[in-house]
Amino acid sequence: MKKLLILGAGTAGTIMANTMSRKAGKDWEITIVDQSEVHYYQPGYLFMPFGVYTEKDVQKPRKKFLPSRATYRQSGIEQICPEDNKVILAGGEELGYDILIVGTGCRIAPEEIDGLTGSDWGKRSHDFYTFEGARKLTAAMKDWQGGRLVINIAEMPIKCPVAPLEFAFLADWYLTQRGLREKTEIVYTTPLSGAFTKPVASAILNHLLEEKGIIVEQDFAIGSVDNEGHKIVSWDEREVPYDLLVSVPTNMGDRLIERSNMGDELNFIPTNRDTLQAKAKENIFVIGDATDLPTSKAGSVAHFEAEVLTENILSYMKGEEMEERFDGHANCFIESGFGKGFLLDFNYEQEPVPGHFPFPHVGPFGLLSQTRLNHLGKLAFKYVYWHMLLKGYPIPFVDHRMSYLGKKIPNKAKASA
C-alpha cells in the first residue's frame, strides 16, 4: 500500500481527506492527523461578540466530517522530515508517506508585538481569531458602556483580511441597537493605506467607514502596547488610546513549520502558486493558510485550492503531468451591518470590482455593492460549510477558476496579464 498523509484537519485538510477518499486508487492508504478533536467554524468567531452566533454554532466534533476510508490520528506533530519522507508525531511515533499534504493553517502570534500579551491581554485587549479570544470579547462587548473601541491590525498578511472591517461595521450596528453608539468612538487602525489591500474595493469600503463615522488611522504600524497607559503606539510614535482593544495580531504558520525548517520569516511554506507543490520537495503539497501564496487566507481559497490539488495529486499518483492551475481565486462575503453585506470575488491578477455574481446582469449577489441578499448569503454559508464545503463538493455555479463574466472592470483595474 502507498501512503497519503495529511497534516491538519481544518478546512483544507478535511476537504482533501474527503476528495482523496472518493478519488484515489484502492492502493492508497489515507491518514489524517490533527491535535484537537473539535472542528471550529472559524468564520463564525466574528459573529460571537455580537450575539449572532453562540459557542454552539461554531464547533462540532472533527470526526463527523472525516471520511471512513481515512485513518484519523489525534496527535500533535513534532516535525516533518522531507528528506526521509516521514513525519514525527508528538509522542515520537514516526509516520512514513509517499505523498504529504500540509494543511496546518496559521495562528495568531500576539507575542510578536511588544506588550500585547501584557496585563491588558484578555481584560481590555482581545482577539477574535481564536475561540477563547472570541469568547472573552463576547463578554467584553456585553459589558461595554461606551468609550474608545480601537481595532488594530498588526501586520499583513492576516487570515480573512476583511474580518477586521466587518468587526468595525458590526460593532457600529450592535452599539447603535443598544443605544451606545453615541457614547462610543470606533477607531480603525491599519498598517495599510486604506480599508483594503486592493484599490477599487478599498475606495468603496473607505467611503463606508466614513459614512458610519468610524475613525481610520491608516499607515499605522504598531510597535508596542502600553498596558499602563492603555494605548497602542506605532513605530513612528503615534499613540492611540483605547478602553477596549480588538487586536488582530501577527499571523504566522504553525510552529511545526519552523521546527521542520520549511517556512519563510512568518513560517509560511514557499509554495508553487500554480500547482500547490512545496518548492522544497516534489512529493509535498501545501494548501490553505499554510502557504505563502499571494492570495487571501480564507476558507473559500482553501476550497478552490482543494479542487485544483485533488486533480494534481491524482495526476501525480499516476506519474502524469500536473495540468490544473490555481489562479488565486477568492470569494468573500463582507458583513457591513444592519442586515446588509458585500461580496468580493477576485484572483491573483484581477482585483475585486463591482458587478453581479455568479450570473452576469442577474446576480443574484451584488459584487462590491451593499445588499441584504449578500448578508443572507454570508449567514447561509455556515450551512454550506458544514454540509457541502467540508465534504469537498463543488459549490453550485462557482468554479475554482475565477470568472470575468458579470464583472464591471474599469480600465485601470484590468489586469495587465
Next chain:
Amino acid sequence: MATKELAGSSVEVNEEGYLTDRTQWNEAVAAALATEEGIELSDEHWKVLKFIESDFAEKQAVPGMRRLNKVGGIPTKDLYRLFPGGPIKKAARIAGFPKPASCV
C-alpha cells in the same frame, strides 16, 4: 503613466511616482527619487535598497518590514529613522520597484 526627467535620464513613472520599468533605474535615479522624498541617501539607506533589490530578484516581491528585520537584519526602528513616514513604500519607490501590495 508619465515620462519624467530624473538625474539626466528620462524614466517612466505611474500616477504614484513609482518607476514602471526598472531597467531605467540607476543609482543617480535613486538619489533623485530620494530627494523627492526629502531623503539624502547614506550607506545605511543603501544597505536597505540593496537588500530590497536582491530579495526582489529571489521572491519577485518587495519584502515587508518583518522580512527586512529577520532576513535583511535591519531593525524596524532604523527603517523609520531612515525612511520616515512609510519606510517600505518609500524604500521601494527609491529602489525602483512597484509599490508593495502588502499582500491580500
